[in-house]
Amino acid sequence: MDAFGDMIRGVRAQGSLFGSSTLTPPWSLHFVDGAPLTLCAVLGGGGWVVPEGHPPESLRPGDTVIVRGPGTFTFVDEVGTRATPVACGEFCTAPEEGGTRHRRGWHDPGDAGAAGATTLVVGAYPVRGEISGRLLDALPTVLRVDSGGGGDPVLEHLAAEVATDTPGQQVVLDRLLDWLLVCSIRTWFDRPGGEPPAWYAAQRDPVVGDALRLLHAEPAAAWTVSSLAGRAGVSRATLAKRFVDLVGEPPLTYLTRWRMTLAADRLVEQESATLTEVAHAVGYSDAFGFSTAFKRTRGVSPSEYRRTTRSPGPATASGRP
Known part of the structure; x- marks a missing residue:
């Protein structure tokens, strides 16, 4: 497991498709959900995405855009369109509204x-x-990947899949969207002149990248800088310097913050787990040492964090045509 893979593993499509919509001008769709992430793929035609409080972004065939919530956004045929915005959220609009045609199925020939x-x-x-x-x-509020980016093969599969009604189609579409999301974010981080987060860029370094993969693969191991350097095949001094230079903090500081991130999710998602069990899962021999590290990092005790952080419940995605 690498850092990027670890962080994206909780982002999954599940029935997360608005029915593939065919829109004829003029049209204006206002996505009111304010989802944490919304992925839009243009299979044909084009338009503009207008995020709340941000300038419009033009979209052409094959383009993909990711909009980060909680703000809403509008997808229009042109900036200043005369179409009345139609709210897209819990229910889909009727075909006669706003000149826009939606459908609950995938196949709509003609x-x-x-x-x-x-x-x-x-x-x-x-x-x-x-x-x-x-x-x-x-991620920025709006992340756009032009046609020709890493997700092009996925768009071809998406276009083919939405053109037919077949058993298991929703499952296939969910997986394709996940694939497109990963490809789009990687393309954005890797673009010329891009400024990816340090933990992402450092993964390409032969030394620090190995160290990061080890920390993410075995976060509960009794790591020291020396043992980590030994596994990475370099001296302690070399690893310590290169890690700080590329990641911006020492390896064990990074490890502690990552352990507390893992622990925070365990405290909320595994309500029956004791503090000792959570402590062992993230590399601490007892609840006291874990609680001290958690409070130092987070400013609250694990028990208080658990009490005040609402459980998110089952992982589901909104998928309403």
Whole structure:
């Protein structure tokens, strides 16, 4: 497991598709859910995404955009469109409203080829817990990947899948959206002139990357800088310097913060787990040492954190046409 894989593992599509919509101008869809992450893929045509409080972004065929909540956004045929915004959220709009056609199924022959039509697929994602929250913090409000990016093969599969009604289709579409989400974020981080978070960029370093993978694969191990350096095949001094230079903090400081992130999610998601069990799971021999480290890092005790942080419940995604 690497740092990126760890942080994105809690972001999953599950029935997270607005029915692939064919839109004929003028149209204006206002996505009111304010989901933590919303993925929009343009299979044909184009338009503009207008995030709340941010400038519009043009979208062309093959483009993908990720919008970070909690703000809402609007998808329009053109900036200043005369179409009345139609709220997309719990229910889909009727075909006669706003010149926009939605459908609950996937196959709707005849509309996609209409002049000026746009075909859009949207997935709304939950982002649960502290682990995935660290990834969310590294993303801008609007992340756009142009056609030709790493997700192009996925878009081809999406376009083929939404054109037919077949058993298990929703499961396939969910997986394709997950694939597209990962590809889009990686392409954004890796773009020329990009400024990815330090923990992502450092994974490409042959020394620090190995150390990060070890820390994420075995967070409960009794790591020291010396033992980590030995596993990475370098001297203690070399690892310590390169880690600080690339990640911005010493290896064991990073490890402690990561352990507390893991512990925070365990405290909320595993309500029956004792503090001792959580402590052992993240590398502490007893609840006292764990509680001291948690309070030093988080400012509250594990028990208080558990009491005041509401359990997110089962992981589900909004998927309403």
